[in-house]
Amino acid sequence: MVPLSWYLALSAVLFTLGAVGVFLKRNIISMLLCLELMLNAANLAFIAFSSFFGQVEGQLFVFLVMTVAAAEAGVGLAIVIAVFRNRETLDVDESNLLKL
Amino acid sequence: MTFEQILFILFAGIVVGGAASVLLQRNPLYSAFSLITTFVGLACLYVTLKAQFLGVVQIVVYAGAIMMLFVFVIMLLNIRDEDTAVDPNRFLVYLTIPLGAILLGALLYVVTKVNLAQPTGDEGGTVERIGTNLLTKYLLPFEATSVLILMAVVGALHLAKREKE
Incomplete structure (x- = not known):
């Protein structure tokens, strides 16, 4: 019998790794990958709670999160392609037109 | 164990x-x-x-x-x-370690308080159970997702398409 706190601790570790990655990485694609890591940490917490409460609602929510993640990846990568076409680089620090 | x-x-x-x-x-x-x-x-x-x-x-x-x-x-x-290397001169790199430690500590502190026993006799997330719930009780979020995906398709096509010369 695995306690619920184990799953939640793993979810916390995953989320922290994703957040640290978003801070550390300069490449916009690597940042998007770390974003997916954070989304999956939330999914794991949802499914763990859903299983331990014996209700299916958490799993439905994960299903919707996955669809949103797919949409986010599609639009995000389209933006990456548009940025690369204009700037010839993926470094987020180079995309600074709005900077004062 | x-x-x-x-x-x-x-x-x-x-x-x-x-x-x-x-x-x-x-x-x-x-x-x-x-x-x-x-x-x-x-x-x-x-x-x-x-x-x-x-x-x-x-x-x-x-x-x-x-x-x-x-x-x-x-x-x-x-x-x-050079796009992919971590820039050692960025101040964020030095902030990341303490910020990550604080985040992980806070999350683990909350998480270890949770104590819940798993119910017995639960059939879990079968296709039947998820599908029935998704198409009856939660039909509105399900349909809203399809609109979201349509918007994502149109947006991605528009963003990635080449400008006409």
């Missing part, structure tokens, strides 16, 4: 190892492949949590569709090495 706990530790090791590898790899292509490892480990964990359907969806949609999209885009663009 029971068999389930050993399985959990094995899968958690795969998940955390993959996630750490995502951060440590400099080439985004290797990061993407490490992320696929993480997703496979997570799918195994979902199955141990009686969410069989989502375990399969995790592999098919996440490891299959979404990550392939990432890999295609990475291979489509010419990524130079």
Whole structure:
């Protein structure tokens, strides 16, 4: 019998790794990958709670999160392609037109 | 230690190892492949949590569709090495370690307070149960998702299309 706190601790570790990655990485694609890591940490917490409460609602929510993640990846990568076409680089620090 | 706990530790090791590898790899292509490892480990964990359907969806949609999209885009663009290196002069790099430690500590502090026993006789997330709920009680969010996907398709096409000369 695995306690619920184990799953939640793993979810916390995953989320922290994703957040640290978003801070550390300069490449916009690597940042998007770390974003997916954070989304999956939330999914794991949802499914763990859903299983331990014996209700299916958490799993439905994960299903919707996955669809949103797919949409986010599609639009995000389209933006990456548009940025690369204009700037010839993926470094987020180079995309600074709005900077004062 | 029971068999389930050993399985959990094995899968958690795969998940955390993959996630750490995502951060440590400099080439985004290797990061993407490490992320696929993480997703496979997570799918195994979902199955141990009686969410069989989502375990399969995790592999098919996440490891299959979404990550392939990432890999295609990475291979489509010419990524130079200086784009991917971590800049040691950025102040964020030094802030990351304490901020990450604070975040992890706060989350673990909350998480260890949770104590809940798993109910017995629960059939878990079968396709039948999820499908019935999705198309009856939660029909509105389901339909809203289709509108969202349509918007994403139109937006992605518009953003990625070449400007007319």
